[in-house]
Amino acid sequence: MRGRNEIKLTAHKLMELHVEALFTHDQNMRLRTINEPWPGKDPAPRFFLGRTIEGTAFCRFRYDVPEILIEKLEKLGVDEPIVSDFQTKPKHFETYMKLLQGERFTMGPCFIVPTEAAQTMKTVSITRDNMTEFLRRGLNG
Numbered sequence: 001m002r003g004r005n006e007i008k009l010t011a012h013k014l015m016e017l018h019v020e021a022l023f024t025h026d027q028n029m030r031l032r033t034i035n036e037p038w039p040g041k042d043p044a045p046r047f048f049l050g051r052t053i054e055g056t057a058f059c060r061f062r063y064d065v066p067e068i069l070i071e072k073l074e075k076l077g078v079d080e081p082i083v084s085d086f087q088t089k090p091k092h093f094e095t096y097m098k099l100l101q102g103e104r105f106t107m108g109p110c111f112i113v114p115t116e117a118a119q120t121m122k123t124v125s126i127t128r129d130n131m132t133e134f135l136r137r138g139l140n141g
Contacts (some may be wrong), residue, residue, distance in 0.1 A: 011052035018110045019048055019060050030063035046100055047073060049090060050110070055082035072099055 009017075023044040024032045031044035046065050050058035057080040061070050076092040086109040090096065097105070126134055 011054040012056045012058060015050035015052055015056075015058040015110060019050060019058065023048070023060070025060075026063055028063070029060065030065075031060050032063060046102075047096065049077055049080070049096070051080050051083045051090060053083055069099060 022035055024035050024041070026032055031048060033041035033044055036042075044062050046062045048058075048060040052058070057077040059074055059077045061073070073096065076095060080091050086107075089107070093105075096102070124130075124134075
């Protein structure tokens with residue numbers, strides 16, 4: 001098994017892992033349900049579009065989406081630009097919604113947390129030995 005710091009993920013691979021964690025899939029990698037630990041499974045969305053800072057788009061489709069619709073959506077997905085602001089809707093948002101006869105959508109960022117991060121502030125571990133000192137002056141002091 002490789003160590004975490006040896007794994008080099010591209011933004012596209014990270015998006016692939018993200019969608020695989022969000023939803024259950026069938027043997028054809030079609031979306032089935034939302035991947036939640038509690039009983040009862042809500043159906044996955046009909047279409048998932050992941051856009052990356054590398055300029056690649058990652059599409060997945062629910063198992064019941066017709067092939068002709070998948071082909072149309074995939075062609076549009078390839079034309080999505082590099083994401084510089086994750087709050088910006090996809091370039092072909094209106095067309096996606098029209099093709100899917102969609103009424104709602106969700107979107108948000110996907111992050112990778114580095115194995116090491118620069119310390120930005122001084123931190124102190126509070127133990128039984130030093131807790132009285134911090135309780136007297138307050139935690140902000």
